[in-house]
């Protein structure tokens with residue numbers, strides 16, 4: 001069954017001239033365990049990706065570091081030549097080591113090579129959006145973004161990238177990047193239980209910049225809270241759907257990229273995000289990530 005983009009929960013948000021459905025899809029879960037190597041079931045991964053487009057979703061988030069290469073190659077196998085409406089957002093700034101770690105790779109040559117690798121594995125001449133991933137696996141770390149971000153902007157000026165953003169960034173790094181060149185999005189960890197970017201989200205909304213939470217469902221440790229389960233039970237829904245609906249209603253600049261390797265979960269997440277939350281639901285959920293008074 002095909003669904004049109006305009007009928008998806010939350011409608012669309014523009015990244016520059018690109019119309020992104022606010023319900024998107026995060027492709028990281030398609031690679032093998034630990035985001036290394038191929039998935040156990042390649043056909044299922046391809047079916048999930050084709051399901052994304054059939055649902056009318058126009059935003060896929062990926063990185064050449066997933067697999068590495070594997071996730072981008074699956075996207076290419078499943079969807080190339082890409083529909084005009086589909087926009088693939090990728091990232092540079094980390095590589096993979098032999099233990100499956102994510103060491104930073106933000107030297108000028110690393111950034112140039114990573115953009116080239118993403119172009120090749122995705123089979124594109126121009127990347128729609130590239131995020132510079134900062135910090136490390138433990139989260140954002142202070143420090144100037146100037147050298148790697150200026151390198152990314154140089155590649156944008158050469159026509160290899162349409163739009164740029166930053167990821168895993170502090171508010172100061174977002175401000176520094178914005179002082180160098182316009183950004184269209186910030187991709188940071190945020191969900192019902194991790195509200196550290198509340199102020200940043202509001203500031204970006206006022207500036208017309210998208211905020212794209214990674215780990216919207218809790219990532220490798222699924223969101224768990226009795227308040228969340230109580231709201232889900234009351235609505236006859238699931239904690240995952242409630243968590244996504246809360247994000248969609250939290251701010252108009254929030255774009256969802258829930259990750260799943262399952263076509264069933266893909267559909268549940270896409271439509272579940274459209275739940276309407278009452279004021280009482282909202283008040284109960286709002287307490288989850290707030291520090292105790």
Ligand SMILES: NC(=O)c1ccc[n+]([C@@H]2O[C@H](COP(=O)([O-])OP(=O)(O)OC[C@H]3O[C@@H](n4cnc5c(N)ncnc54)[C@H](OP(=O)(O)O)[C@@H]3O)[C@@H](O)[C@H]2O)c1
Pocket residue numbers: 025026027028029061062091133167168187188213214215216217218219220222240257258259260261262264265266268269
């Ligand atoms: N910028 C960064 O540094 C960064 C870091 C991490 C992730 N990301 C991006 O953010 C995206 C989202 O993050 P994520 O995938 O790590 O975490 P997530 O979306 O918070 O959660 C994914 C997990 O939830 C499960 N899940 C999804 N839908 C479900 C449902 N309806 N019912 C039950 N379980 C469900 C998935 O398992 P199943 O596969 O079994 O559904 C998977 O284990 C990634 O795909 C990636 O594109 C970016």
